[in-house]
Amino acid sequence: MSSLISRKENYSKWYNEIVIKSELAENSGIRGCMIIKPYGFAIWEKMQSVLDKMLKQTGHENAYFPTLIPKSYLSKETNHMEGFAKECAVVTHCRLKNTPDGKEIMLDPKSRLEEELIVRPTSETIIWDSYRRWIQSYRDLPILLNQWANVVRWEMRTRLFLRTSEFLWQEGHTAHASREEAIEEAKKMLRVYTNFSENFMAVPVIQGTKSETERFSGAEETYCIEAMMQDGKALQIGTSHFLGQNFSKAFDVKFSKQFGGKEYVWATSCGVSTRLIGALIMTHSDDYGLVLPPKLAPIQVIIIPIYRNHEQLRIIEKSVTIIKKYLENHGIRTKYDYQNHKTPGWKFNEYEMKGVPLRISMGIREIEKNQVELFRRDTMEKQLCSQNEFLRLAPKLLEDIQNKLYNRALKKRNALMFHVNNYEDFKKILDNKGGFISAYWDGTIETEKKIKEETKATIRCIPLNSDTKKGYCVYSGKPSSKKVFFARSY
RNA sequence: CGGAGUGUGGCGUAGUCUGGUAUCGCGCCUGGUUUGGGACCAGGAGGUCGCAGGUUCAAAUCCUGUCACUCCGACCA
Numbered sequence: 169m170s171s172l173i174s175r176k177e178n179y180s181k182w183y184n185e186i187v188i189k190s191e192l193a194e195n196s197g198i199r200g201c202m203i204i205k206p207y208g209f210a211i212w213e214k215m216q217s218v219l220d221k222m223l224k225q226t227g228h229e230n231a232y233f234p235t236l237i238p239k240s241y242l243s244k245e246t247n248h249m250e251g252f253a254k255e256c257a258v259v260t261h262c263r264l265k266n267t268p269d270g271k272e273i274m275l276d277p278k279s280r281l282e283e284e285l286i287v288r289p290t291s292e293t294i295i296w297d298s299y300r301r302w303i304q305s306y307r308d309l310p311i312l313l314n315q316w317a318n319v320v321r322w323e324m325r326t327r328l329f330l331r332t333s334e335f336l337w338q339e340g341h342t343a344h345a346s347r348e349e350a351i352e353e354a355k356k357m358l359r360v361y362t363n364f365s366e367n368f369m370a371v372p373v374i375q376g377t378k379s380e381t382e383r384f385s386g387a388e389e390t391y392c393i394e395a396m397m398q399d400g401k402a403l404q405i406g407t408s409h410f411l412g413q414n415f416s417k418a419f420d421v422k423f424s425k426q427f428g429g430k431e432y433v434w435a436t437s438c439g440v441s442t443r444l445i446g447a448l449i450m451t452h453s454d455d456y457g458l459v460l461p462p463k464l465a466p467i468q469v470i471i472i473p474i475y476r477n478h479e480q481l482r483i484i485e486k487s488v489t490i491i492k493k494y495l496e497n498h499g500i501r502t503k504y505d506y507q508n509h510k511t512p513g514w515k516f517n518e519y520e521m522k523g524v525p526l527r528i529s530m531g532i533r534e535i536e537k538n539q540v541e542l543f544r545r546d547t548m549e550k551q552l553c554s555q556n557e558f559l560r561l562a563p564k565l566l567e568d569i570q571n572k573l574y575n576r577a578l579k580k581r582n583a584l585m586f587h588v589n590n591y592e593d594f595k596k597i598l599d600n601k602g603g604f605i606s607a608y609w610d611g612t613i614e615t616e617k618k619i620k621e622e623t624k625a626t627i628r629c630i631p632l633n634s635d636t637k638k639g640y641c642v643y644s645g646k647p648s649s650k651k652v653f654f655a656r657s658y
Numbered sequence: 659c660g661g662a663g664u665g666u667g668g669c670g671u672a673g674u675c676u677g678g679u680a681u682c683g684c685g686c687c688u689g690g691u692u693u694g695g696g697a698c699c700a701g702g703a704g705g706u707c708g709c710a711g712g713u714u715c716a717a718a719u720c721c722u723g724u725c726a727c728u729c730c731g732a733c734c735a
Contacts, residue, residue: 171696180729199726251735290735324659324733331734384735392735407735439735474694513695531694541694 171517174455179399180327186449187328190458190522200326200333204442207522210466211445212336216316218368218463219338219440222360228314228340233294235318236285241293245418248292251385255322257287287320292386292411292437295341296419303343303433305424310353311343329446330403330658337441340408343433345423347412350434351389354408357438358391361406369444370461370574371395371451372581373405374604374653376629381616384437388412394628394653396581397450400602402628402655405447408438446658451577452546458523459545461573462566469495469562470519471504474512474531481506484530487555491528491540494559500566520545525569528558546572594642594654598623604655608648610641619643625654 172189175182187193192208195201204212220230236259243249263279266272288294295313302308320334340357344350358375365371373393383390387409395403416422416433425431452459462468471488475481488504495502503524505515512529519527528540540558543550546569553561584603588594597605609615609627620626630652641648 184728195727197726248735254733321734325731378735382735387735390735404735409735476693508693511693511695511697513693513697515696516694517696529694533694 171521172455172457175398182455183446183450184328186453186458186521192445192449192458193328195328198333200323200331202328202332202334204336207466208445211448211460211464212442214464214466215364215368215444216338219364220316222364223314223338223340226312226356226360228312228342230315231313232315232317233288233291233298235288237288237291237294239284239286241297242286244293245386245414247414248386248418252289252321256289257320257322259285259287288317289319289321290437290439291315291317291319291339292341292415292435293419296415296421296435299343299416299433300419300421303421303423306345306426309343309345309423309433310349312340312353313342314338314340327446327658329442329449332442335442337439340436340438342436343416343421344436345425345431345434347434350412350436351410354389354391354410354436354438357408357436358393358406361393361408361438361440364440365393365395365405365444365447366574368461368463369448369451370463370570370577371405371447372574372578374629374631375633376631376653378407378629379613379616379627379652381613382627384409386411386414388414391632392629394604394655395447395451396584396604396655397447397658398580399450400584400656402604402653402657403443403447403450404628404657405444406438406440409436411435411437452573453523456548457521459573460523460525462525462570465523465525466501467503467519467522467524468501468566469503469526469528470515470524471502472512472515472519472527472529473504473506474529476532480532483532484535487530487535491555491559495562498563500562516543520548525566526562544569546576588642589639591642594625595623598625598654598656602656604628604653606651606653607642608639609650609652610644610646610648611650612644615641615643619654623654623656625656628653628655628657 172185173181191205193202193204196203260281261275261279262281263276264273265276267274299311302311316338318334318336323331323333326332342353344353362373362375365373373395375393378390378392384407389410391408392404393406395405397403413432413434415435421433422430423433449458452461471492473481473484473488475484492502492504523545525545527543530540534540538555539552540555541550542553542558544565584601586597586603587606588597594605594607616627630650634651636649638647638649639651640646
């Protein structure tokens with residue numbers, strides 16, 4: 169019944185189709201820029217509201233900094249600039265005018281900006297320019313700010329949600345009086361993201377740090393959470409960075425210490441983006457369409473009436489009204505689809521495509537026995553149950569689906585985790601199954617580069633809680649104490 | 659940014675090689691019958707064939723350029 173190509177047949181086509189057909193988003197006329205449609209945006213809004221609470225609970229305040237950043241700001245931190253230079257959109261003019269023939273429109277050469285402006289690829293620079301004015305004393309610290317914003321990174325190759333030229337995100341930027349406090353902040357935010365990913369998205373992750381090659385430009389340490397998609401490719405879904413004093417030095421942000429002397433401020437930043445929606449899709453969904461975890465589903469229960477005439481519909485609607493009201497009073501997001509020009513079968517397929525966790529359908533048959541037909545999207549199981557029973561069970565069912573999705577995802581992820589001791593196995597597993605491959609690495613950039621060139625696998629992370637046993641590098645055979653996760657990734 | 663491919667009513671497509679005013683399905687509108695897994699019948703509307711040039715009596719079709727998408731590569735926090 170599915171109108172999607174199967175995952176097995178063509179995974180990336182399946183992904184594109186699911187985004188379009190479940191009406192999450194579509195391409196716009198501009199390369200790499202997507203239109204997030206209401207249903208997709210509703211998921212983002214759910215994510216935002218949960219994350220926003222978490223950020224506030226950890227002491228962050230929301231603020232907003234400009235989209236446009238003076239070019240000079242970006243060039244102050246050299247590493248940072250080098251990291252982003254190749255993908256920045258630049259504003260050079262501030263005015264248009266008609267062409268001489270009046271048929272078209274052109275840049276007005278007289279409106280050329282004295283200093284060109286960069287469309288932010290991230291906001292560290294403009295924020296640290298402000299922190300310089302805001303911070304004088306240790307009493308001004310820490311500062312914990314967050315902003316919900318769009319950023320633009322001119323990507324060569326884009327995919328809906330996973331890598332778009334413009335995307336939405338949350339970026340946290342903090343300033344601290346000590347190195348230790350800043351590191352703790354970066355670690356704390358990684359825990360927040362892990363909590364969000366596992367308990368709300370039902371997506372299991374590996375926590376770790378990035379290798380020097382993969383590190384955020386401008387960071388001393390990048391922490392990340394990595395998730396595994398159903399096709400065996402890894403996806404980084406959240407990062408936090410310990411920025412050391414790189415930005416405070418670049419922007420000259422010093423504070424007076426409690427007992428005399430001045431010190432550069434210690435910094436962190438962190439972020440998650442609309443890419444999370446890509447992770448959500450690729451973790452849970454199946455060949456029938458989207459599967460959404462109840463905690464983030466815009467619609468948790470869909471009610472579909474089945475009737476032969478208006479009189480029947482009236483009778484059914486009496487029960488529907490009671491059920492809907494009850495569910496909504498218990499905080500369950502419920503929709504009643506009463507469209508008359510679509511058949512029940514059409515609606516079944518539609519809401520399966522859209523990943524609605526629970527569906528109840530009611531016809532005269534059910535009404536007469538005070539029943540509903542209950543369907544759960546995660547297992548595709550159908551059953552009859554009494555209306556009272558359903559109302560009693562609904563919150564528990566949603567909770568159960570949430571848990572089952574996590575456990576199922578964990579099982580799939582674990583089935584894609586391997587440990588290897590030699591390079592032959594490394595390549596074999598990578599080609600046959602993909603997944604996370606845990607192996608010893610000698611810690612050199614050369615080895616990392618060779619492995620990437622030969623296999624396309626990169627070091628996804630150095631896990632936070634790895635054992636300290638020693639081994640031998642899977643590539644060079646040199647003694648190593650670093651066991652890391654390799655994977656091909658998005 | 660390099661290589662390959664695609665672009666035809668809202669969506670999916672035939673036609674392109676071999677130039678002659680666009681095919682089919684879905685959807686949409688009207689009316690009726692329907693409604694338990696993407697309903698049926700009848701009637702109807704909708705396309706300057708991505709865009710811009712060129713060749714030609716004539717271009718969806720040939721040529722050039724350009725934009726977008728897909729795949730591969732490079733790039734990617």
